[in-house]
Amino acid sequence: MTRIACCQIEPVVADLDANTELIASNISDAVAAGADIVVLPELATSGYMLADTDEARSVALTVESPQFAKWSAAVGDSIAIFGFCEIGDGGLLYNSAAVVDSGGVSAVYRKTHLWDREKLIFTRGCDLPPVLQTRHGAVAVMLCYDLEFGELTRRAAVDGADLIVAPVNWPLFPRPEGERPGEVITAMSTARTNRVAVAACDRAGVERGQAWTAGTAIVDADGWVAATAGPGTGTAVADVDLALSRDKRLTEYVHLLDDRRLDLY
Amino acid sequence: MTRIACCQIEPVVADLDANTELIASNISDAVAAGADIVVLPELATSGYMLADTDEARSVALTVESPQFAKWSAAVGDSIAIFGFCEIGDGGLLYNSAAVVDSGGVSAVYRKTHLWDREKLIFTRGCDLPPVLQTRHGAVAVMLCYDLEFGELTRRAAVDGADLIVAPVNWPLFPRPEGERPGEVITAMSTARTNRVAVAACDRAGVERGQAWTAGTAIVDADGWVAATAGPGTGTAVADVDLALSRDKRLTEYVHLLDDRRLDLY
Numbered sequence: 001m002t003r004i005a006c007c008q009i010e011p012v013v014a015d016l017d018a019n020t021e022l023i024a025s026n027i028s029d030a031v032a033a034g035a036d037i038v039v040l041p042e043l044a045t046s047g048y049m050l051a052d053t054d055e056a057r058s059v060a061l062t063v064e065s066p067q068f069a070k071w072s073a074a075v076g077d078s079i080a081i082f083g084f085c086e087i088g089d090g091g092l093l094y095n096s097a098a099v100v101d102s103g104g105v106s107a108v109y110r111k112t113h114l115w116d117r118e119k120l121i122f123t124r125g126c127d128l129p130p131v132l133q134t135r136h137g138a139v140a141v142m143l144c145y146d147l148e149f150g151e152l153t154r155r156a157a158v159d160g161a162d163l164i165v166a167p168v169n170w171p172l173f174p175r176p177e178g179e180r181p182g183e184v185i186t187a188m189s190t191a192r193t194n195r196v197a198v199a200a201c202d203r204a205g206v207e208r209g210q211a212w213t214a215g216t217a218i219v220d221a222d223g224w225v226a227a228t229a230g231p232g233t234g235t236a237v238a239d240v241d242l243a244l245s246r247d248k249r250l251t252e253y254v255h256l257l258d259d260r261r262l263d264l265y
Numbered sequence: 266m267t268r269i270a271c272c273q274i275e276p277v278v279a280d281l282d283a284n285t286e287l288i289a290s291n292i293s294d295a296v297a298a299g300a301d302i303v304v305l306p307e308l309a310t311s312g313y314m315l316a317d318t319d320e321a322r323s324v325a326l327t328v329e330s331p332q333f334a335k336w337s338a339a340v341g342d343s344i345a346i347f348g349f350c351e352i353g354d355g356g357l358l359y360n361s362a363a364v365v366d367s368g369g370v371s372a373v374y375r376k377t378h379l380w381d382r383e384k385l386i387f388t389r390g391c392d393l394p395p396v397l398q399t400r401h402g403a404v405a406v407m408l409c410y411d412l413e414f415g416e417l418t419r420r421a422a423v424d425g426a427d428l429i430v431a432p433v434n435w436p437l438f439p440r441p442e443g444e445r446p447g448e449v450i451t452a453m454s455t456a457r458t459n460r461v462a463v464a465a466c467d468r469a470g471v472e473r474g475q476a477w478t479a480g481t482a483i484v485d486a487d488g489w490v491a492a493t494a495g496p497g498t499g500t501a502v503a504d505v506d507l508a509l510s511r512d513k514r515l516t517e518y519v520h521l522l523d524d525r526r527l528d529l530y
Contacts, residue, residue, distance in 0.1 A: 112526050116518045128529055148458050148521075150415030151530040175489070182457045182488050189454035192447045193413050223447050224440070253381045256413075261377050264393055265416040 001239040002136040002163075005035035006201035008216040008229035008236065013047030013207050016059045020045070020067045023082060027074040030235060036136050038075065040082035041203035042144050042167040043095060049208035050085070053093060056121050060087035063098065063105045072104050079106075079134060081141055082201075083167040086110065092123040097141050097167055099132060107132055107141065112152070115145040129156060137162035137242035144168040147200065148186060157194035158257060162245035164190070166200045170213035181215040184225070192223025195256055196245045204233045221245045266504040267401040267428075270300035271466035273481040273494035273501065278312030278472050281324040285310070285332045288347060292339040295500060301401050303340065305347035306468035307409050307432040308360060314473035315350070318358060321386050325352035328363070328370045337369050344371075344399060346406055347466075348432040351375065357388040362406050362432055364397060372397055372406065377417070380410040394421060402427035402507035409433040412465065413451060422459035423522060427510035429455070431465045435478035446480040449490070457488025460521055461510045469498045486510045 007026040012018045023044055030038040042048070045067070046059040061067060061084055071080060079101050086096035086108070095118055099107040110125025111118075129142040129152065140161035146152050147166050156164055170183050180188075187198045198219040203212050216229040218238040226238035248256040272291040277283045288309055295303040307313070310332070311324040326332060326349055336345060344366050351361035351373070360383055364372040375390025376383075394407040394417065405426035411417050412431050421429055435448050445453075452463045463484040468477050481494040483503040491503035513521040 112529060113524055116516050119518050124526075126529075145524070149525060150419060150458065151525065154415060155530055179489065182453075185450055185488065186454040186458055188447075189451040193415065193451055223450065224444065251381050253384050259378055259410070260414060260416065261389075264377060264391075265420055 002036045002242050003034050003237065003239050004037045004039065004199050004218050005030035005033065006039045006199055006216045006218060006229060006236040008202055008204050008214055008234055009040060009044065010203060010205035010233050011041065011044050011047045013049055014055055014059055015047070016045060019047070020070065024070050024074045026235070027071060027080045031074070031076050031078045033237065035237065036078050037139070037165065037199070038078055038080040039165055039199050039201035040080070040167060041201050042083035042169040043085055044082045044167065046085035047207055048169045049210050050121060053121050056085055056093050057087060060085045060093055062087060063108055068098065068100060068105050071100050072102060075100055075102060077102060081165045081167065083143060093121055094125060095122045095143060097143050099141060109141045109143070111143040111146060113145045113149055128152070131156060131159045131161045137245070140164045142166050144170070147183065147190065150190070153190045154194060157196045161196055162242040163197045163199060163240070166198070168200050168202050170202050170215050172211040172213045181213045183213070184215050184217045187217055187219050188223045188225065191219040191221060193256065195221045195248050197221050197240050197242060267301045267507050268299050268502065268504050269302045269304065269464050269483050270295035270298065271304045271464055271481045271483060271494060271501040273467055273469050273479055273499050274305060274309065275468060275470035275498050276306065276309050276312045278314055279320055279324055280312070281310060284312070285335065289335050289339045291500070292336060292345045296339070296341050296343045298502065300502065301343050302404070302430065302464070303343055303345040304430050304464050304466035305345070305432060306466050307348035307434045308350055309347045309432065311350035312472055313434045314475050315386060318386050321350055321358050322352060322356070325350045325358060327352060328373055333363070333365060333370050336365050337367060340365055340367060342367060346430050346432065348408060358386055359390060360387045360408060362408050364406060374406045374408070376408040376411060378410045378414055393417070396421060396424045396426045402510070405429045407431050409435070412448065412455065415455070418455045419459060422461045426461055427507040428462045428464060428505070431463070433465050433467050435467050435480050437476040437478045446478050448478070449480050449482045452482055452484050453488045453490065456484040456486060458521065460486045460513050462486050462505050462507060
């Protein structure tokens, strides 16, 4: 079993120092509680409601920034995955996810599907989400709106992902009483139709007028929610058997990937 | 608004005459209740748990079979869509869906993704689901397990479907207390990620030891369930605004189809 912790924090917009401490302490606490994989929200380093490129640039990091050494020191033998505001070569800004272990940053993914006004600040990534071989299994990393594109999540499953990890910032949308957030419903469907676990770590709070869903969910390979973080800040923890993701056969004659009609689409 | 009725009936396995009457009376009743589009389950004419090809052949129909004239007479100015056991040229059997209006059979779709032991009886279809232009809007027709393939449902949305109609027979799987059937969760996700309405008509009862989910659901383009048929036999009815499906723009900068990264997948 792999212990996954999703820390549904409330970053402070444009306050890199505060968020650096918040991320480090949440990683430390989750690792102390036995987490193998620690997930934090999208743009955890910067907050989301950045006014413009100038403000984004003022809190942007590169993978060489010293903050990553601090987070790497906090993670021990575990892995942390979270979103950060990245400045790349040429000064372009990316909405990125970092995978951090005791050796530093082991992978970076730049969001390929930018949501709404992100398009005014960030440049979209041009590489598919990585599928990382870890000692817990194969982990695909994507970000928020990416999860809404079945083309991408299917590709991760075909590429062997046992777990899809997604830092997210889900803006709060109205929903009928008693219903899960729509994004969680899609995460559940992604899990069951691909037989892959999904860990989506949302954020809490209201930022510059934008309320967040606080919809963090860890979903098992059967598509059922194993843990949420509830309303407000908090951490969702679940022990998930990632080996289940490796068997796509539901019955003698049903195989979720082999049953695709690649001759038709 | 378009009134959709899904008749969650309990066909009698291998009893074509009984099922012919059951289908006709359900179509008549739904039309009398104002339904524009009437949906019945997969393999409504034959039942599902057919022993072998011989038994399937004994209740198989072609689109010229006289039963279709009876159903066409029942449908008035509306449209009925349901599954039937089809025998084609050369004696091959198909798990098919028929679209019936007052003029007769206007379209047939042969299931492209066969589930489990269907593969022992039926030949899989080699054409994508049709998207029919009706006076209510564009209607895509698929069957049961097809709905689990995001490749197919996305294609229907790209091809302009306002509504995906799917006769289904969902075998009952265990699920956590309080959860919707997994197949309904996928229908909801399909609706919200494509902004398309979905009407899945399941069946009721237990047939030769196989219990059915009775999970019929009509889902609106926002991904919320507008009607179910409840447990047992019954009819789900919902008035759905299919025009909503024609606008894929959620915000000024978000468009569910244009935001795909066709350069990456």
